Amino acid sequence: MKALLLSFLLAAAALAADTITLKNGRTADCRILSLSPTAVKILWQEEEEREVPLTDIEFITFAPLPGEAEALTKAVSTGTSEPLMEFWVKKIPRLPFPRSDAGETGLTYAELLSRTPTPDRIQRALTVYQQIESADWSLERRGRAQAGRLRLLLRQGRIAEVRPEAEKLLQQQLDPRVMIEVQHVMAETAAARLTALLKDHPRWDQEDDIRPQRDRLYHEALDAFLYPHVFHGADQDLAARGLWAAAQFYEQHGDPAAARAAATDLTALYPDAPQASAAAALLAKLPAPAPVSHAAEEPDIPASDP
Numbered sequence: 481m482k483a484l485l486l487s488f489l490l491a492a493a494a495l496a497a498d499t500i501t502l503k504n505g506r507t508a509d510c511r512i513l514s515l516s517p518t519a520v521k522i523l524w525q526e527e528e529e530r531e532v533p534l535t536d537i538e539f540i541t542f543a544p545l546p547g548e549a550e551a552l553t554k555a556v557s558t559g560t561s562e563p564l565m566e567f568w569v570k571k572i573p574r575l576p577f578p579r580s581d582a583g584e585t586g587l588t589y590a591e592l593l594s595r596t597p598t599p600d601r602i603q604r605a606l607t608v609y610q611q612i613e614s615a616d617w618s619l620e621r622r623g624r625a626q627a628g629r630l631r632l633l634l635r636q637g638r639i640a641e642v643r644p645e646a647e648k649l650l651q652q653q654l655d656p657r658v659m660i661e662v663q664h665v666m667a668e669t670a671a672a673r674l675t676a677l678l679k680d681h682p683r684w685d686q687e688d689d690i691r692p693q694r695d696r697l698y699h700e701a702l703d704a705f706l707y708p709h710v711f712h713g714a715d716q717d718l719a720a721r722g723l724w725a726a727a728q729f730y731e732q733h734g735d736p737a738a739a740r741a742a743a744t745d746l747t748a749l750y751p752d753a754p755q756a757s758a759a760a761a762l763l764a765k766l767p768a769p770a771p772v773s774h775a776a777e778e779p780d781i782p783a784s785d786p
Contacts, residue, residue: 497509497510497511497543498510498511498512498522498540498541498542498543499540499541500520500522500532500537500540500541501537501538501539501540501541502532502536502537502538503536503537503538504536508522508524508532510522510523510524510525511523511526512540512542513529515573515574515577517534518533518534519531519532519533519534520532520534520537520540538578539577539578539579540574540577540578540579540580541579542574542577542580542581542582545567545570545571547567548567548585551563551564551566551567552564552567552585552588555588555589555592556588556592559592559595560592561589561592561593561595561601564585564588564589564592565589567585568582568585568586568589568608571585571586572586572611572615575611575612575615575616575617576615576616576617577617578617579617580617582616583612583616583617583618583621583622583625584621586608586609586611586612586616586625587609587612587621587624587625587628589608590605590608590609590612590625590628591605591628593605593608594628594631594632594635597635602632602635602636605628605632606629606632606633609625609626609628609629609632610625610629612625613625613626613629619655620655620657620658623649623654623655623658623661623662624657624658624661626645626649627646627649627658627661627662627664627665628661630642630645630646630662630665631664631665631668634665634668634669634672637672639669639672639673639676642665642669643666643669646662646665646666646669647666649662650662650663650666656712656715657715657718660707660708660712660715660718660722661718663704663707663708664704664705664707664708664718664721664722664725666700666704667700667701667702667703667704667705667707667722667725668701668725670697670698670700670701670704671697671701671729673697674694674697674698674701677690677693677694677697678694681694698733701729702726702729702730705722705723705725705726705729706722706723706726707722708721708722709722709723709726709745713749716750716752716753717753717754719749719750720746720749720750720753720754720755720756721753721755723742723743723745723746723749723750723755723759724742724743724746724753724755724758724759726742727739727742727743727746727759727762728762730742731762731766736766736767737769739762739766740763740766740769743759743760743762743763743766744763746759747759747760747763
């Protein structure tokens with residue numbers, strides 16, 4: 481996602497102007513001065529201000545804001561949200577306009593905000609997701625924003641709110657990437673419920689009515705974590721994220737062999753993923769796999785004489 485957005489912005493940086501495409505097919509290179517619910521104010525040929533009614537506009541191709549590509553590069557490479565803040569604020573009014581990439585900027589900004597999960601930053605990220613969810617012209621981005629918001633609600637411990645909404649999303653005809661995001665939310669929901677169950681029932685394996693609940697949640701979480709790797713391996717960032725979550729989940733629940741297998745797959749298949757170095761560190765600390773034992777060969781027994 482970030483790589484695509486970055487390459488788009490860098491390629492578009494050469495464009496000196498915004499472009500308005502009208503419903504009659506004509507186009508106008510200009511500079512957007514302001515946006516309102518009814519009209520777009522433009523500077524035409526760098527000398528004349530005009531207002532174009534929204535009812536006449538098919539779509540707008542926005543030029544990157546000055547310094548936007550550089551700020552995105554810095555934000556993504558350092559994992560910090562601050563370089564994107566002013567650009568997100570400026571691009572919020574662009575959300576409803578077809579072909580605007582404002583929502584992509586917001587999704588990246590919200591993700592970076594949530595990497596340092598202080599209450600203030602989580603709330604700000606929630607607000608960004610809500611703005612995209614309610615106003616972005618792209619159905620796919622609205623779905624991703626909804627999934628992002630649900631993940632943050634999970635971090636706040638609001639599990640009961642998340643599951644029904646995620647299940648409802650899965651019943652809809654969603655973009656494949658949104659499906660992956662929602663599956664990850666479902667995995668995190670099952671994992672959180674499993675943690676709560678085991679806390680209340682530390683001897684779950686001795687309770688006949690609790691063991692099936694534990695097993696169901698355990699497999700629900702794993703199936704959803706591994707969903708992108710199994711079904712959408714080409715989406716490398718999401719597949720690697722799911723494999724890393726599965727490796728951590730296996731280790732947390734006392735299965736080092738499965739944790740090693742998941743981490744090994746990650747480092748082998750997605751060596752450039754952000755999680756690859758953490759997976760390599762996990763492999764270094766996990767116990768070495770047990771040597772394969774071969775059963776002793778049966779001695780040859782000569783056939784008896786007839």
